[in-house]
Amino acid sequence: MNNLIIGQYFPGDSYLHRLDPRSKLISVFILVCIIFIANSWTTYGMLFLFTCISVAASKLPLRFIYRGLKPVFFILLFTFIVNVLSMDGGKPLIDYGVIHITSGGLVFSIFITLRITIIVMITTLLTLTTPPISFADGIEVLFSPLKKIKVPVHEFALMMSISLRFIPTLMEETDKIMKAQAARGSDLSTGPLRQRMKAIVPLLVPLFVSSFKRADDLAMAMESRGYRGDVGRTRFRELKWSSSDSIVLVLVIFLVTALILMRIRGI
């Protein structure tokens, strides 16, 4: 119960916080795609610089970015080692038994690691500066053209926002049931794995039962408040596209163009 930052959003009032979720979502999507175009020190340097500027613009304490990176640290290290050992090219640097490292392999590994780091950093930045609920709004609006081909975009966004709203409730519930079963001698934290797996059943069954009950109640309450799907509905939450959003998009497109040109020219 120590982690109450849902979807790790960190409240603030920075340039990034104020951006429309749509511009952030589009930018992150584009950046994650074009990162695969980068293939040189200059291009990677540009992307990394852009990421650092974004971090600065978010005014977030650096340890939050670090916290986002921490879980993938091992993946980073692992990718680095695997690539360093397996990629060939350039001058041999170390050649000792099975360990065989070349300069080309080393550079390539650094690039790959950098690529993952940048992707993780910008997505972390997105979730840290966007309240989960705006996130759901942004997705609903961006995907709304799909409604024409009968994709239930509205329902999907509603599902997302309701799930988000119930996360703390379910966490509380889990904590309560865990305690109730612990008081009856169930032990989730010690003993052999098989035994611990078995101890999950007394936790999961009540959680499922109560979630179904909640779902039932909630459906009744929503119907009672006049909910009938996306029919004749107005929206309370409003997304506001400001000039900053346009500027950010222009910047991102500028960056993309530059990267593509550099790739073609081989810089």
Add this chain to the structure above:
Amino acid sequence: MDIIFNQLTHLYHPKTPFERIALKDINLQISSQSFTSIVGETGSGKSTLVQHINGLLKPSSGSIQIGSISIDSRKKVSNLKELRKQVGMVFQYPEHQLFEETVLKDICFGPINFGISEAEAKRRARWAIKQVGLDTDILSRSPFDLSGGQMRRVAIAGVLAIEPQVVILDEPTAGLDPEGRKDIMSLFKQLHEDRQWTTIMVTHSMEDAAYYSDQMVVMDKGTVAMHDSPENVFIQIEALKKLGLDLPQSMQFLRLFYAKQDLKVIKPVFSIEDTADEIIRALKTVRKG
């Protein structure tokens, strides 16, 4: 078993920006075989306090002694299972903890976890189900086919079957109708006496606290504001008001009754019978005087 809180402090989310003091320097002794009610406004630390008694929460500093077992913030707890075997806990809405296919299996869950043989666990289950006023036929049914009131009783039977010496009740009657409430409370009172329990009950009902317990602990913002008999607690009318607590209805009525003649309540009474006697006595004295 005596329960002794010794300078116990509990912090929520320690060392994070969300850090909050839940309990502050608690010194409290709950004596063996007493029936202690814990009252206080929502958020005053009642539940946090009782969850220390069976080691569900660990003190951030200070210690707690339960019989021969002690939990100290500085030491790792080793005999949690032994402690929980002796301290049973009935949570708020305990029916939410049911999970087995049959009532029998669910009641046996606790005893078997604590190393009781299956045969003995089943014997206890049959005893426990009768204690809570249900028929043994129910043992073979699924707990999810029962009514809300029956589920509550089954969950309580699951705690009884552990045969604890200390029993913690966290608002055990929440959500029940008046009849169910009365039944459950008299059940606990009976068991408290028969099994010589040390009972600790968290409650919002001043009537239950006044009527069933012999000791009361009044919590306020994570500290113990009062610890005394219900009689001595409820006579402090002004102090309770400041703590945001009501009086039992009998006391509220007497207060209103006396206020009409600019008198103050001098003697705490809780039952209807005693209230009526007190009124008749007062009417007579006033007429004489």
Add this chain to the structure above:
Amino acid sequence: MKQKENPIIDVSNVYYRYEKETNWILEDINLTVYQGEWLAITGHNGSGKSTLAKCLKGLIMPEKGTISVLHWDTTDKEKLWDIRRTVGMVFQNPDNQFVGATVKDDVAFGMENSGIERQEMLKRLETSLKQVRMFDYVDREPHQLSGGQKQRVAIAGIIALEPSIIILDEATSMLDPEGRKSVMKLMRHLNKENNITVISITHDLEEVIHADRMIVMNDGKVIKEGKPRDLFQSTNDFEKVGLDLPFTIKLRRCLKEKGLEISDNALFEEELVNELWTLYSTN
């Protein structure tokens, strides 16, 4: 005096059960609710009172009989959404009816469903939240609120739709005494000042004594109907159906048994106190 003669809901010969061939949950219910009154429907858990409430709002349909709300039949699909808007309902569990991510989103939810324009929404959001005294919490998330506060937000969401009737379906039974008091105080205010008809489903007879009229249900049937003051003249029937008499009534009965010559009229503490002192100053 406000008028309490205009029928606003009419229930006639209503039967309901979950499945064919099972026992009736509601059996031959006849009932009229009048504009502006506070009607308490009471009975023990499982007496059918909550099922009746859901029928009144068109959430479930009776198997036999008719229910009309403001002259709309609840089985009329065309009018169903009008009925749902006119009749607001506060449910028992404060958590399971909070749909929005924050207080303001939750209050807006019903208005969004009714297709109210955003400018109008903002206006009503402010007035309704101010009425339930939750405007300072407009950006809070549900897990930061107490049960009583969540119920007040639910009420704000309902009054934003300007309903004629609010049904409280055991809306205070999961709250602490503080929350219970705040919700009841608010509802009394809405009943008196905004002339909203209140139907309160409850097993708490302490609450029922404040109602204009009450109905006692048992095993799916209405067994008593009338003004609380009249019904509480005799007391035995309530305990027979698993209800707990209000304190004043119990005390009144006990005093009488002990030989005091008091009437069967007193309903509120204040009344009994006055009666006691008058009795002994005149004697």
